[in-house]
Amino acid sequence: MTNTERNSAFIKLHDVYKSFGNSPVLRGVSMEIAKGEVICIIGPSGSGKSTILRCINALTPIDQGFIQVGDIQVTSKSLDMVALCHKVGMVFQQYNLFPHKTVLQNVSMAPIQVLKQDRTEVLDRARALLSKVKLGHKADAYPGELSGGQQQRVAIARALCMQPEAILFDEVTAALDPEMVGEVLTVIREIAQEGMTCVIVTHEMGFAREAANRMYFTDGGVIVETAPPDSFFANPRDERTRSFLSKVL
Amino acid sequence: MDAITDFFRELHERSGINLTILYDPFDIERFFHGLLVTIELFLVSAVVSVIIGLIGAGCLTLPYRVPKAITRGYVAFFRNTPPLIQMYFFYFAIGALIPATKNAYGFPEELVDNLDWALIALSLYAGAFNIEIFRSGIEAIHRSIVEAAAVLGYSKVAAFVYVMVPLAWRISLPALCNNLIELLKTTTLAYAIGVPELLYVSNQIWSDNINTFEMMNVLLVVYLVLVGVVALAMHRWERALRLPGFGAARS
Amino acid sequence: MTNDRARFGPHVGIDLPGARERTSWALNRDLAGVLLAILTVVVIVLVVALLSGTDTGLVGALIKWTPFMARGFLLNVVMSLFAIFFGTIGGIFLGMGQLAPTRWISTPSKVLTQFFRNAPWLVLLFYCIFLLPFQVRIGGETYTIASWLRAAIGFTIPVVANFSEIVRGAMQSIPSGQWEAARSLGYRWRQTVTSVVLPQCIKRMLPPWMNLYAILLMATPLASIVGAEEALTNARTALQAESDSRLLLPLYAYLLSWFFIYCYPIARFSMALERRFAVR
Numbered sequence A: 001m002t003n004t005e006r007n008s009a010f011i012k013l014h015d016v017y018k019s020f021g022n023s024p025v026l027r028g029v030s031m032e033i034a035k036g037e038v039i040c041i042i043g044p045s046g047s048g049k050s051t052i053l054r055c056i057n058a059l060t061p062i063d064q065g066f067i068q069v070g071d072i073q074v075t076s077k078s079l080d081m082v083a084l085c086h087k088v089g090m091v092f093q094q095y096n097l098f099p100h101k102t103v104l105q106n107v108s109m110a111p112i113q114v115l116k117q118d119r120t121e122v123l124d125r126a127r128a129l130l131s132k133v134k135l136g137h138k139a140d141a142y143p144g145e146l147s148g149g150q151q152q153r154v155a156i157a158r159a160l161c162m163q164p165e166a167i168l169f170d171e172v173t174a175a176l177d178p179e180m181v182g183e184v185l186t187v188i189r190e191i192a193q194e195g196m197t198c199v200i201v202t203h204e205m206g207f208a209r210e211a212a213n214r215m216y217f218t219d220g221g222v223i224v225e226t227a228p229p230d231s232f233f234a235n236p237r238d239e240r241t242r243s244f245l246s247k248v249l
Numbered sequence B: 001m002d003a004i005t006d007f008f009r010e011l012h013e014r015s016g017i018n019l020t021i022l023y024d025p026f027d028i029e030r031f032f033h034g035l036l037v038t039i040e041l042f043l044v045s046a047v048v049s050v051i052i053g054l055i056g057a058g059c060l061t062l063p064y065r066v067p068k069a070i071t072r073g074y075v076a077f078f079r080n081t082p083p084l085i086q087m088y089f090f091y092f093a094i095g096a097l098i099p100a101t102k103n104a105y106g107f108p109e110e111l112v113d114n115l116d117w118a119l120i121a122l123s124l125y126a127g128a129f130n131i132e133i134f135r136s137g138i139e140a141i142h143r144s145i146v147e148a149a150a151v152l153g154y155s156k157v158a159a160f161v162y163v164m165v166p167l168a169w170r171i172s173l174p175a176l177c178n179n180l181i182e183l184l185k186t187t188t189l190a191y192a193i194g195v196p197e198l199l200y201v202s203n204q205i206w207s208d209n210i211n212t213f214e215m216m217n218v219l220l221v222v223y224l225v226l227v228g229v230v231a232l233a234m235h236r237w238e239r240a241l242r243l244p245g246f247g248a249a250r251s
Numbered sequence C: 001m002t003n004d005r006a007r008f009g010p011h012v013g014i015d016l017p018g019a020r021e022r023t024s025w026a027l028n029r030d031l032a033g034v035l036l037a038i039l040t041v042v043v044i045v046l047v048v049a050l051l052s053g054t055d056t057g058l059v060g061a062l063i064k065w066t067p068f069m070a071r072g073f074l075l076n077v078v079m080s081l082f083a084i085f086f087g088t089i090g091g092i093f094l095g096m097g098q099l100a101p102t103r104w105i106s107t108p109s110k111v112l113t114q115f116f117r118n119a120p121w122l123v124l125l126f127y128c129i130f131l132l133p134f135q136v137r138i139g140g141e142t143y144t145i146a147s148w149l150r151a152a153i154g155f156t157i158p159v160v161a162n163f164s165e166i167v168r169g170a171m172q173s174i175p176s177g178q179w180e181a182a183r184s185l186g187y188r189w190r191q192t193v194t195s196v197v198l199p200q201c202i203k204r205m206l207p208p209w210m211n212l213y214a215i216l217l218m219a220t221p222l223a224s225i226v227g228a229e230e231a232l233t234n235a236r237t238a239l240q241a242e243s244d245s246r247l248l249l250p251l252y253a254y255l256l257s258w259f260f261i262y263c264y265p266i267a268r269f270s271m272a273l274e275r276r277f278a279v280r
Helices: A003-007 A049-056 A081-087 A103-113 A119-132 A148-161 A178-193 A205-211 A229-234 A239-248 B002-015 B025-061 B065-079 B083-097 B114-139 B143-151 B156-193 B198-209 B212-240 C026-052 C057-098 C103-117 C121-131 C147-172 C176-184 C189-224 C231-242 C245-279
Strands: A009-020 A023-034 A038-042 A064-069 A088-091 A166-170 A197-201 A214-219 A222-227 C135-138 C141-144
Touching: A009 A049, A009 A197, A023 A049, A023 A197, A023 A222, A038 A049, A038 A205, A049 A064, A049 A166, A049 A197, A081 A088, A088 A148, A103 A119, A103 A148, A103 B156, A119 A148, A148 A166, A148 A178, A178 A197, A178 A205, A205 A229, A214 A229, A214 A239, A222 A229, A222 A239, B025 B065, B025 B114, B025 B156, B025 B198, B025 B212, B065 B114, B065 C245, B083 B114, B083 B156, B083 C189, B083 C231, B083 C245, B114 B156, B143 B156, B156 B198, B156 B212, B156 C121, B198 B212, B198 C121, B212 C121, C026 C057, C026 C245, C057 C103, C057 C147, C057 C189, C057 C231, C057 C245, C103 C147, C121 C147, C121 C189, C147 C189, C176 C189, C189 C231, C189 C245, C231 C245
Parallel strands: A038 A197, A038 A214, A088 A166, A166 A197
Antiparallel strands: A009 A023, A009 A064, A214 A222, C135 C141
16 A cells, blocks of 8 residues: 555554454454545454444444544544544444434434534434435334334434444344345445445445445454455455355355 | 211211211311322322432443442342331431421421431332332343444433433333332331321221221222322323334334 | 443443343352342441440440340241241232133132232231231130231231232243143143143242242331331330430341341342343
């Protein structure tokens, strides 16, 4: 990686180690993600993909290493959590909408309560985002009344309403019925095309191939291989990558 | 109104069933006042104990060591010692430590009278159980919802207040209802320190009128009705708070 | 997916309680916790006694009255054992009655259960004290029924009602498949209950049953209101005999600590049982 590329890296992980109890999950992970890049991380379960995402936004503390997002040092002791959450959003596999709030409240509550932004402004933005994910008509419904795909789109709108510079997607279509996967992937594709930095952990190879700028393959807590999707899928260099791809494709 | 009182007076004369509370104005008033005191004991301790429960559950959930230890000690004490002895402890032992003042006539007057001590003892007793109830409710919340709050930037306290409490409250409502019914029944303990609640005044009435059997049955029925009212109110509240799609899947 | 940890992130740091208790050495922690609690209680009582009076006369008074109070405490235990024994038996019958297929049995059982569950223990105690006879003639001999015995009978009634609910809950939690399998094998209702359902229920009933015992024991001091000479009565007698207001705090604390030391291990044990049964 050239110097200019290293300097323009928006999200930086360097030599990250993480163990849960006695089992090591990340064993020296280094990544550099430029602004506006869309990267997809794939790999067998237990290889540490989700853990990488959770370390980036400090959901999980790391044992060793260095993580930086923009100008925020995630690993420092004086981390400003609110600023980090403002910069990096996250969408989960289980959507995790707050069941006791309406869809509109779910999307708008954090910018109002956490970022202390102006209420009317936030509500307008929330409504616009809900229309963008094609759920404007469900603003006053409760999450329990929506389908899985609809809930996931609301979760994406909620992450977007915080106006982040990057969004982490943790296997967001894995819990959905097949017919709803497409609608969620469409939304992610749009966000990516609008220039949002996206770090996506996924099993959807077709989506990865067409939407990603770069693919990462993890296995056993390390990044085995990284390449642009065309060369990644056509000519995987490592044996482990080949073996994994032959099983999932 | 007179027709009712006459009916019960005649009933006494004819069959010996003596329900003075339904025809004797003095007893009617005494009984009614006793009922009011019981209701007051219940409502005040219910509210205070719920507040204690929420604060205590917060102490157990948030990662601050000292409040957590204090809460655990408090819960262990009040759940593993007899409520009657707790009440005596407060009224006699701690009450003796509080200085008495003089009222307008120069007679010594307690700063904290027996009704206040009963309220304190009942609130603390029910509060300890509420802490356990709310703690279970919080435990039942899927941790991913808490993670979502964390990822949106909510601090520990803010996540507790805005996300965990509203959900834990709904989950805890059935157990809370049971505990409030227990509290209602426990108000009778105030009898032991001379608070003029329902059992106390009923005791006075049956001592005066030698209608123990009738009064006992009346008491049982009245408490049954009171419990029924509380259960109904809580059930209504539970229905009002119901969230579509949430809770149905849990049962 | 990350594994199940109670704490996640120093910044997030919300401690979800309970998850930590699932470790395999929880039983040792329970024992340590119980011993620590008992030690704390003993220390607190001694400190309270010593602070209340500058001389050791108060601690001496506590020691002097201990045998007397212990006799009373023994009565509390006896009453609780009486009530739990007969209450359990009665509760099983009433609980099964609630689940009986015929309305003639199930409706009265349900009514009785709800009626006596929702009555305050003290009111039921008064009921029994006033309405049970002082003396009873059996075969020409007159026996006096002691206060404590009438109180114990008074405690048995709510225990029956509460245990009936526990039994009903446990039996209803057995999956219907068990009943169906038994039926298809030719078992009649009563045989199904005794051979198939009840043995499985015992595990589920044990923790709430222990909890009920603890509640019962903590209700036994109510008997002091109706004249039984149990621990609270004796404690108050001791206080009157000493007439020393400095003894109030230490003596009541002392009495409370006895109940604590008896009940807290039961509570922890019952929680441990619950965890063990839940994991399986």
